[in-house]
Amino acid sequence: MDKEAKFMITCLIFAVICSSASSDEWKATVVKSIDALVGSCVVVPCSFSHTGGNLPSSRLRAMWHYKGKTPDTKGNNIFHSDTTLIKDNFKGRTKMLGELGQNNCTLEITEVKDHDNGPFCFRAELVRTENNDPTKDMFSFVEDCVELNMLTEPPKPTLTQPMAATQGEPYTAICSVMHTCPTHVPTLQWNWKTERIVYHRLIHSGNWETLSILTFIPEEKDDNRELTCTAEFNGGQTSSSKFTLNVKRIESYNHIIIPAVVGIGTALLFGIFCIFMAKKYKNRIAELQNQEGTMWNRLSRLSRSSLSDASTSPT
Structure with a gap:
């Protein structure tokens, strides 16, 4: 092998090594x-x-x-x-x-x-x-x-909520949806007019999640009401999920308490009235007794006076 051929082979090997090293970089x-x-x-x-x-x-x-x-x-x-x-x-x-x-x-x-x-x-x-x-x-x-x-179809939102709501106590429901376009985040809407918190997070490998947290205080009238969350994606496609709200009522004892209070109040008033009347009659009896004593005393004095006058008169 002549020197020129050896030189060409060396250059090719060097070029391959450099190319490999460059690719590795x-x-x-x-x-x-x-x-x-x-x-x-x-x-x-x-x-x-x-x-x-x-x-x-x-x-x-x-x-x-x-x-x-x-x-x-x-x-x-x-x-x-x-x-x-x-x-x-x-x-x-x-x-x-x-x-x-x-x-x-x-x-x-x-x-x-x-x-x-x-x-x-x-x-x-x-x-x-x-x-x-x-x-x-x-x-x-x-x-x-x-x-x-x-x-071809948008993913449905996922709803997370407690097992049951209690009347008059704060209740929280979460709606979330997965997507792959963080530059145009899907919007989440509830069929409930109240405050909500929305935030966005990366899950893994280009998959993102948008969440909407709804908090409200349910009333008795909200029992069996449907709660719906709708996701609208870039391009206008929508999907929704829903569940039925079960509201646990707070037991009312008014039908027992009110009559009891009225009965106790009536008894107290009647008792006070009886005490007042008894005291009044007692005072009246005492006054009558005093009057009787005074009259008896007067009659006794008149009787003694008559006897005295009879004994001193001339015969």
């Missing part, structure tokens, strides 16, 4: 599968990393393309930094969320069609300038692609 994390509601939107989480330090967004280009298709060809891309290379029926429906300079390659698809199932792969291009000659380093992550599970 770039990694992407893309959710493998995610639900997408037809007519709504979906956000595909994606991030990438490299060992070359922070790179400015101006030096990076991003694209999402059909798996097995050439990214630089029009019709193969659902998103491309060059909008002229985006497939026509995806134009205006896809965009990147976040900054490439922050290693964020998350993709949003709006107005989801039933044929937007993919699989779709992410690709990054790094533009270098050497000797005033721009070059591109291309990194395709064809092993980390996403496939969309198309949903």
